[in-house]
Amino acid sequence: MIRNLFITSAYWGRLAALITILAILFPLMTKAEDNPTxxxxxxxxxxxxxxxxxxxMWGGADNINEYVSxxxxxxxxxxYNITLKRVGINDTAEAxxxxxxxxxxxxxxxxxxxxIWINGGNFRTMKQGDLLFCGYHDLLPNNKLVNWQDPSIANDFGLPVEECEVPWNRAQFAFAYDSARTENPPKSIPELIDWVKENPGEFTYPAATDFNGSVFIRHVFYHAAGGPDALLGDFDQEKFDEIAPKAWAILNEMEPYLWREGETYPNAIASLAQLFANREVALYFDYDPAIFGINVENGIFPETTRSYGLQDGTIGNTNYVAIPFNSPNKAAAMVTxxxxxxxxxxxxxxxxxxxxAAPAIDVSKLDDEAGARFAALPRHPAVIAPEALARKSLPELHPDWISAIEKGWQENVGK
Known part of the structure; x- marks a missing residue:
């Protein structure tokens, strides 16, 4: 009896040791499955x-929220019996x-x-920090509809995507005006500079802290640089120091002719939209031209609102969805x-x-029937055709360039 008790105790001791080892190894085995193959x-x-x-995802537009949810x-x-929970945020950086x-x-x-709905600097932060789940594009059947030969899709603000995010939308900056009020809006940055001086109080732009305001400032920066080619690639302090004073001089020269004589700048694009709706300014702009038609339909903008690109081009980009490295639902996220x-x-x-919104897929890769349905989609008269804008699309800059331009504007123009 004593011997049997001894054996039983030893058995339970070994079992306890095994349980302890498994408790240590199990989380490791679970983590090995977190980047599933x-x-x-x-x-x-x-x-x-x-x-x-x-x-x-950014939750500031009701129509987008409704489309997603x-x-x-x-x-x-x-x-697929997948439950999609949209978590609205004010800034992608929160996620x-x-x-x-x-x-x-x-x-x-x-x-x-x-x-995460993401692009630009936020994507760079996550990629450089090894915070992304990558390498799954070949598994996605619809990846064949993406034109990865297009540099503006294969690179996110100058950083190679490398199978770490999936394109969702394409967007491009455009201007809007009330055709019943303004017959000949300025069609280039040089024309705009002259137009502002000839029409004091009729134009303004949001501060550099606003996304759309920052994009407008970059258009002036491109003009000062003689085009974006001189600015592409990694940030170059010497080039910045050469070009920036020219851009600040142009913007400061415009300032007295802006709305309220440039004493203040709208703090958000929504404020500029309200100024345009109230006829306090004659021009509006947005990185998402679809908003022009939406605001007309909602009774915010006049029905005579029309939009256009610039002869010297406007900045465009692709935005994406990305899966974090530690998502516990990677398969469901891939299906989504x-x-x-x-x-x-x-x-x-x-x-x-x-x-x-402009499609992220290459419509020419669809079959004839699907392509014809896209071609037959009615377009709101206030919204410029995406293909017309795309013919003169300008690339986005490396986020370090953008940060330097935004900071420089605040120090040399905004204050």
């Missing part, structure tokens, strides 16, 4: 079914900071963020990203009554 798309879909995707959310639920904090805390497999690239999702998004 799938043999084919069917395995991805099987792993995704019944999952949840917490999509963190209503259309995309319903389709994912019906097709990025969550992931950064989780990595610092050692949260490598149970992150709160499954997908793939569906966003589908004809159905891109076509619905392109409807002027829904969003009017």
């Amino acid at each position: 799938f043999k084919n798309w069917e395995e991805v879909v099987d792993a995704a079914r019944g999952g949840t995707v917490n999509w963190f 209503g259309f995309i959310g319903s389709e994912l639920k019906d097709r 990025v900071n969550i992931v950064i904090g989780e990595k610092q805390a050692g949260i490598d497999d149970t992150g709160a963020v499954d997908m 990203a793939n569906y966003l690239l589908s004809f159905d999702a891109q076509y619905e998004k392109a409807k002027s009554s829904v969003w009017g």
Whole structure:
């Protein structure tokens, strides 16, 4: 009896030791599956079914929110039993900071963020910090609809995408005016500079702290540089020091002729929209031209609103969705990203009554029937055709250039 008790105690001791070892190894085994390897798309879909995707995205536009929560959310639920939870934020950096904090805390497999609407500096921060799940493009069936030979898609603000994000939209800066009020709006940056002086009080732009205000300032910077080619690539302090004073001189020379004599600048693009709606200024602009038609339909802008690009080009970019390294629902996020690239999702998004956003896919890669449906989409008369804008698209700059320009404007113009 004593011998049996001894054996039993030893057995339980060894079992306890084994349980302890497994407790140590199990989290490691779980983490090894966090960057899963799938043999084919069917395995991805099987792993995704019944999952949840917490999509963190800018939530400032009701029509976009409805498209995502209503259309995309319903389709994912019906097709894959995936629950899409849209998490509205004011700034993409909020989601990025969550992931950064989780990595610092050692949260490598149970992150709160499954997908982010992202581009530019935020993408650079995440890629350089190894905060992204990458290398899955070949698994996505709809990846074949993306023109990865286009540098403006393959590179996000100058940084190679390298299978770390999936394109969702394309956007390009455009100007708007009331055709019943302004017959001949300025069609280039040099014309605009002269027009502002000839029409005092009729123009202003948001401060550099606003995204659209910053983009407008970059157009003037491009003009001062003789075009964007001199600015592409990594930030060059010597080039900046040569070009910046010319840009600040142009903007400071314009300042007395701006709305309220340039004593103050709108703090957000929404404020500029209100000034245009109230006829306090004659020109408006936005990185998303679809907003012109939306504001007309909502009774904010006059029905005679029309939009245009510049003869010397306007800045455009692609925006994407990305999956953080520690998303616990990577398969479901991949299925979501793939569906966003589908004809159905891109076509619905392109409807002027829904969003009017330019497609991220190459429409020429669709079959004839699908391509014809895109071509037949009615376009709001206030919105310039995306293909017309695209003919004179200017590239975005490296985020370090953008930061330097924004800081320089605040120090040399804004104050």
